[in-house]
Amino acid sequence: MAGGAIPGPFRLLTALYADEPMTRVFSEEATVDGWLRAELALCQAQASVGVVDDEDVQALKRRIAERPVDLPTLWAESRNVGYPVLPLVRQLADPVDGSRPPRVHWGATTQDIMDTGLVLQLAAAGRRLEELLRELGDALAVLTERHRGTVMAARTHAQQAVPTTFGAKIAAYLGQVTRNLARQRAATTAVSVVSLYGAGGTSAALGTAAGAVRRAMAGELGLAADDVPWHVARDRLVEFGAACAAAAGTAGRFGREVADLSRTEIAEVREIDGHHRGASSTMPQKRNPISSEAMLGFSVHAATLLPGLYRALEAGHERATGEWQAEWMILPDLACSTAAAVALAAGTAHGLQVDPAAMAANMGAEGGSVLSEAYMMRLAPHLGREKAHDTVYAAAGRARAEDTTLDDVLRRTAEVVALLPDGITPGEYVGEAESICDRALEAWSVQREAKGR
Known part of the structure; x- marks a missing residue:
């Protein structure tokens, strides 16, 4: 063509x-x-x-x-x-051989044909997104399993909080992708409905054959049939768009994580290497996280498109006045931006370089204050929670001021030293980190194999 x-x-x-x-x-x-x-x-x-x-x-x-x-x-x-x-x-309707013109478009309206064509595209888009989400989920599953015991600092409000493992961190992303895949499958199924309702939604031109024709047409295309018209009832399209935006948002969050953890001062992960990959035109040392930046860009674009679909829900009477036209631009852009974001996330996860030594070294920042909660919880049964909190709070401040370790300060604090016969290592205080990895991997395996059910 x-x-x-x-x-x-x-x-x-x-x-x-x-x-x-x-x-x-x-x-x-x-x-x-x-x-x-x-x-x-x-x-x-x-x-x-x-x-x-x-x-x-x-x-x-x-x-x-x-x-x-x-x-x-x-x-x-x-x-x-x-x-x-x-x-x-x-x-x-113009025959190729001079024979009788074929009877085309009988009883249908323009939107029937365009919406059915769109549904065929969305079904194909849904299948592609499922494929990409499986690729991303599989790559995250490998990271989750490989780093289930790789201890690092969890961060809240951009500050070190308590120890966790890199596997547990990635398990949270794997959980999101598991839900993204379920949502995408459900939305693709929901949107795969033929449109054949005629001029005003009543199928009057098809007479008593309307329902039979609608169901037969759906069968020819591998779609479902609904006898209630949806010319202006666009909620299924919004569900599809929302599933796309959620998947793009997961990719964007992953991109933000990789970019943050690859900062020079942190350097716990890196995108895959390559000659001049992420290079600067003027600063020879740069290794910019270009895939993460791009997935963030696509994610932002997808998020800004979704409100347009909600706006299009306002279409009135039996045919839209402009809202339908907005969908012509929004839906292709939303699906394409989501696919690009998820594909970039999958590639980044697959080639991600993880530095466990940097993770371990970073937990020594501020004298190992990442273990403050661990020390507080050890002291709480003896001092009470609030007094233990205040004691460790003061010790953490002294550790910063004196450029020493939290453990050192606590062992010079008379009222608590006898309560701390042993120091605490980060690996002792990761809670359910490994079981989190197990649960995320199990849920992913179930959802991944649910295709076609």
Whole structure:
């Protein structure tokens, strides 16, 4: 199919990091092909119940196979009409061999064909997102298992808090991806519903055959059928968009984590190496976290698009007045940005360089004050929780001021030294870290294998 040379802005982030399979789902060719599939399925469904006959089906098949849609003409006429289906139907109704024109688009309205074509694209987009989420989840599962006992500082409010393990940190991301995958599957199933309701949603033009034709058309396309019209009831599309935005948000959060932990002063993880990868044009030492930055960019873009779908829920009466047109731009951008973000996250997780030595060394910051809660909880049964808190609080302040360790200060504090026969190591105070890893891995395994249920 020759391109129609539709103009559009150059988008640098997309040019650099687009997920090409998702981009193809929403290409010009795929969009028109969805409309063609919808029209052919409608014709086949009507033939199956006697509204049209097999000669119409065969004529339409020949027209689609032997004479590609004239895209420049289609778009030029669509700009005049406002929608592409009328000029598309006029092309399809022109037979290739001079025979009887096929009966095309009988009883349908423009939105039936465009929405059904969109649903076919969203179903394909959902399958691609499931694939990408599985790739990301698998990479995170490897990290979770590999680093279940790799001790590091948990951070709250950007400050060291208590010890944890890198596996437990990644397990939280794996939990998100597990839920993302479940949401995406549910949303893809929910949105995969044919549209065939006619001009005002009553299917009056199809008469008593309407329900049978609708179900047969759905069967031809592998979609579900709903006898209640959804021309302006767009909640399923919002569910799909929300699932996309949530998955993009997970990728964005992961990108933020990698960027933060790869700071020079922290240096606990790094993106994969490569000659000039993440290089600066002027600072030769730089190794910028470029994949993390890009997934953040796509995530932000996805998040800003979602409110537009909620706004489109306001469509009134039996046909939208502009809200529908907004979806034409929002949904492809949202799916494509999500796919790019998740693909980048999967690649980053797969190649992530983890430095356990840096993690261990960083826990020595401020004299090992990351163990303050551990010492407080050891002292609390003897002093009471509040007094233990104040005692360790004071000791942590002295450790900073004297550039020594928290343990050293506490062992010079007369009222508590006898209560601390042994020091505490970070690995002793990671709580449920390893069981967190186990639970996350189990949940991922179950959800990953749930495909097709």
